[in-house]
Amino acid sequence: MQYKIITVNLPHGGSTAPADTDRQVEHLRAENRILRRLAVVCTVTLLVALTLFSWQLHTTRETYDVLKASCEFRAAAAEQRARDYRALLDTYEAAQ
Numbered sequence: 774m775q776y777k778i779i780t781v782n783l784p785h786g787g788s789t790a791p792a793d794t795d796r797q798v799e800h801l802r803a804e805n806r807i808l809r810r811l812a813v814v815c816t817v818t819l820l821v822a823l824t825l826f827s828w829q830l831h832t833t834r835e836t837y838d839v840l841k842a843s844c845e846f847r848a849a850a851a852e853q854r855a856r857d858y859r860a861l862l863d864t865y866e867a868a869q
């Protein structure tokens with residue numbers, strides 16, 4: 774009868790000591806904590822950036838509305854002055 778020997782290579786170097794496993798577990802827990810904190814920081818940063826962007830867009834829109842109203846008012850005033858000048862010129866030409 775022939776026997777075959779099967780060997781298994783463990784990824785952590787072949788040692789199955791509980792101390793090594795505990796160290797790996799603690800290392801993974803620490804890495805997990807770091808990754809969760811990093812994810813929270815990234816999420817908060819993204820939300821702050823979006824809030825600032827929307828606030829800036831809102832403020833820009835308000836400024837645009839004020840400038841547009843001012844331009845419309847000035848254009849209406851200029852048209853009124855042009856009509857007044859035209860009426861004055863017509864009156865002056867009729868008098869001569």
